[in-house]
Amino acid sequence: MNKITILQNGRIIDPANKVDTKGDLWLQNDRIMAPESSIPADASCINLQGHWIVPGLIDMHVHLREPGEEYKETIASGTLAAATGGFTAVACMPNTRPVNDTASVTRFILEQASQASARVYPVGAISKGSGGIGLAEYGELKAAGVVAVTDDGLPVIDSQLMRRALEYAASHGLLVISHAEEMALSRNGVMNEGLVSTRLGLRGIPVEAEAIMVYRELALAELTGHHVHIAHVSTAVATDLIRQAKKRGLKVTAETAPHYFTLTEEAVAGYNTNAKMNPPLRTEMDRQAIRLGLQDGTLDTIATDHAPHSILEKKVEFDRAANGIIGLETSLPLSLALVRDGLIEAMRLIELMSTAPARILGVAGGALAIGDVADITVIDPERQFVLTEDAIVSRSKNTPFLGWPLQGKAVLTFVGGRLTYDDLPR
């Protein structure tokens, strides 16, 4: 069956092809097609006046919790949350139970994902069981469908193992993602070290815990000549290290999350466990530095570090609460604020949220050229809504943005031409 959909009168933003123009985008089945001279009788037309038409958003850092912690999230619920937030693809971290360190776990994830509302790119473990000793089988993992490796949640403590991971992963064409944390400095810490941790009597994590490990990863990237991707950058000092490394031509990419450019450590006040994450929320100075890093290209992509936890892990004493917040359904409005604030252009935002992660992961999407896969997000940049617990699609509700008035929302999400989310008033 031949199905043609025409997205009409939208603002088409396609950073990969340097396009930002008003117009129509034609889809034929699962691909973007060249417009024809007349509209076929059986085509379905959608008027998108006032909307943005962009390549599907890609979140390269999410925790889908399946297998093992399905009470927090499943591949089905997590990808539905992704579609709701305008994401057409996510890369899922390997710290499930069991850890995704073997082809059989990868195959299970992909099988579950075959019915999902977004493309799922599994990320494998750097070390067996993410235990920090011995490499996982990257060749097998890659063959099964893994796009990158990381021990996310934990750093690779052993520098030699990290070096070998960079070398061996390169041989198999896999990206290495670093959770950069010097554990000796961060151990037992539950929030950023500083004024607020002192006031609340909570054990702090200094910014240097991130900076020291980011420096090591950059040094190892230099030593090996291979690409390293730094996950969830939270500090000014790490941003600056990455900026310097890029200037020297090192193969490094980096991501940050919306909470690091939106919130500061003050969000922890009142012992709010929904503001507890690792790395922790930092100071206003760090927040500003992250924003500048997104503006000047030091930070390549916005990823959510979507980390669902149930009230079992969150409605407890602060120091006993689990780290992490959900992010898929708030990433777009929080990131659109960067455009509204005049910090970046819309084109740069879509680069950060789609084109760059596609390029870093080496996956389809991120562009709107004829013949490209029809992974498309339609955004209403004006739509206002208040985030409520009932409206959250993710199985977990752990977000510090509950009750926040937000602006900007995905209204249509297409994955391979298939509509996975529809909130467009007609």
Place this chain on the structure above:
Amino acid sequence: MNKEYRFQHKHLLEMGQLSAEDMLYILAIARSFKEISARSIKKVPTLRGKTIINFFFEPSTRTRLSFEIAAKRMSADTFNVSASTSSAQKGETLIDTARNLEAMNPDIIILRHPSSGSSMLLSQHVNASIINAGDGTHEHPSQGLLDLMTVMEHKGRIEGLTIAIIGDIAHSRVAHSDIIGFTRLGAHVRVAGPATFMPSQVESLGAKVCATTAEAVAGADVVMALRIQQERQHDPLIPSLREYACFYGVNRKLLELAHKDVLIMHPGPINRGVEMSPDVADGTGSVILEQVANGVAIRMALLYLIMGGDKGGVAN
């Protein structure tokens, strides 16, 4: 005192929630209650029929007993639940345990717990009033108040005094409450100790960090030594107790630098010969046991005020 003043707090979670006026009012009420403990029949009927639960997740002799005596002298019924006898041992969460206590209709729950913020958490999930009897490394407000009371009794004022606190500021909830309390009432607080004992940006609380104990103690009206809390230290902060005693212990020689009428304080329990030499603890100017006595009066005042004492007037 403003005639319109009313004590408005349902819970006592931290010194930070109290205005200077609140603190002075609590001290005034405590002063009037202190006499009850000196009577031969040490009991007033003020809180008759009230149920107070001492919910203690950490070992405590002094604080728990002090609250219990305070409650009993006010004729409240008191019950003690400790971590080893509570269902926390069976994996029940703090909130669940508290809700079960709540179902038995206590009026006040007094909580001591190793997690900072635990009192605030509890206050959000139960209807009873919560008094924080020490939460992690955050605060111990009733101790802060009894320290204020003790200094006030001897000096007649807090404003303008110089208070030196020596020791493990980072891990001391008492220091935290004292710094807030004394500075809010206009005293100058100095802190000293090895840098490993100083919390990040402690100046933000209003304390001045001194490089040496001598600098902190010079001309001080009050010198307080803090207990070295071995049990709370996750990493090596000092090489040995011996070295600590040599460089940071409060002894007679150090006190020669202080004001001649210096008060010596310690929140207890004392490691004698470590943070304070025995002759100092027992010598002139030491008000350590008065702190304990005042603790009962302060806690009587807190129970009374939190139960809305003002509205009914003080019963004799």
